[in-house]
Amino acid sequence: MPTTAAEREHRRKLAYDRYVRYLFIASASLMTIIILSIIVFVGQQGLMTFKEVSPLEFFLSPKWDPTEDRYGALSFILGSLYVTVLAVLFGAPLGLAGAIFMAKIAPAWLREIMRPATDLYVAIPSVVYGYVGLTVLVPFIREFFNVSTGFGLFAASIILAIMILPTIISISEDAIRAVPKTLEEASLALGATRWQTIAKVLLPSALPGILTAIILAMARAIGETMAVQMVIGNTPQMVTSLFMPTSTLPSEIVVEMGNTPFGSAWGNSLFLMALVLVLLSLVMILVIRQIAARRMV
Numbered sequence: 001m002p003t004t005a006a007e008r009e010h011r012r013k014l015a016y017d018r019y020v021r022y023l024f025i026a027s028a029s030l031m032t033i034i035i036l037s038i039i040v041f042v043g044q045q046g047l048m049t050f051k052e053v054s055p056l057e058f059f060l061s062p063k064w065d066p067t068e069d070r071y072g073a074l075s076f077i078l079g080s081l082y083v084t085v086l087a088v089l090f091g092a093p094l095g096l097a098g099a100i101f102m103a104k105i106a107p108a109w110l111r112e113i114m115r116p117a118t119d120l121y122v123a124i125p126s127v128v129y130g131y132v133g134l135t136v137l138v139p140f141i142r143e144f145f146n147v148s149t150g151f152g153l154f155a156a157s158i159i160l161a162i163m164i165l166p167t168i169i170s171i172s173e174d175a176i177r178a179v180p181k182t183l184e185e186a187s188l189a190l191g192a193t194r195w196q197t198i199a200k201v202l203l204p205s206a207l208p209g210i211l212t213a214i215i216l217a218m219a220r221a222i223g224e225t226m227a228v229q230m231v232i233g234n235t236p237q238m239v240t241s242l243f244m245p246t247s248t249l250p251s252e253i254v255v256e257m258g259n260t261p262f263g264s265a266w267g268n269s270l271f272l273m274a275l276v277l278v279l280l281s282l283v284m285i286l287v288i289r290q291i292a293a294r295r296m297v
Contacts, residue, residue: 049268066256
């Protein structure tokens with residue numbers, strides 16, 4: 001029995017859908033293989049560090065001096081955590097304030113200008129942020145706070161706080177605007193002021209999305225390399241002051257990766273630092289997924 005044109009068209013669409021599905025599966029599988037290969041390679045090289053360096057020394061010792069076979073990475077790990085936490089402390093309130101303004105206060109014409117302007121920050125290369133910090137922020141800190149160099153945690157955290165603002169503003173704004181309008185109207189109808197409604201109704205309802213924005217910003221901050229490397233001072237030492245030069249995991253990898261023989265304890269230690277960064281980012285991603293799952297319940 002001959003097939004009609006409609007049946008042939010239907011079969012063609014089914015075949016097209018099947019091929020596109022296979023393409024998506026192949027693309028996802030390829031990306032998964034690439035990511036797993038990177039993790040396995042970095043992990044394999046990094047774990048070889050423990051053939052010559054004890055885990056206690058690597059994770060608990062602040063002494064880093066490859067010329068003396070000392071490979072303590074504690075100062076780098078703490079430096080990464082300190083600068084990330086400070087960046088979030090500086091950037092999160094500003095980002096949340098900007099998100100509230102854009103979502104509920106700014107007129108439509110101003111929002112149409114500010115949203116693309118905020119997204120434009122993402123397109124600025126990190127080296128530009130670092131260069132501005134090196135030529136403007138570091139001299140200002142040195143003169144204003146009367147410190148020796150101006151390099152250190154404070155300069156790096158300020159630069160990172162600026163860099164993570166677009167992430168916090170964009171995601172937080174979307175989370176606030178996603179709160180049902182009826183909740184806001186009910187609060188106003190009960191006599192709450194505009195600010196009371198924002199503080200007691202909108203922000204608690206949008207909290208999962210805001211937390212997601214903050215954790216994503218932390219993941220961006222802890223892995224940032226060039227901007228931090230240009231203003232933090234790159235000194236392998238434990239910090240006791242905001243204005244004391246130090247180093248982070250990414251910045252130390254950048255500084256030393258060109259000088260290390262592949263397969264040496266020195267080189268493997270840098271791979272192990274990269275593995276620690278990957279694991280920290282993975283933990284943050286898992287936390288985001290948990291928050292998103294609770295939000296859907």
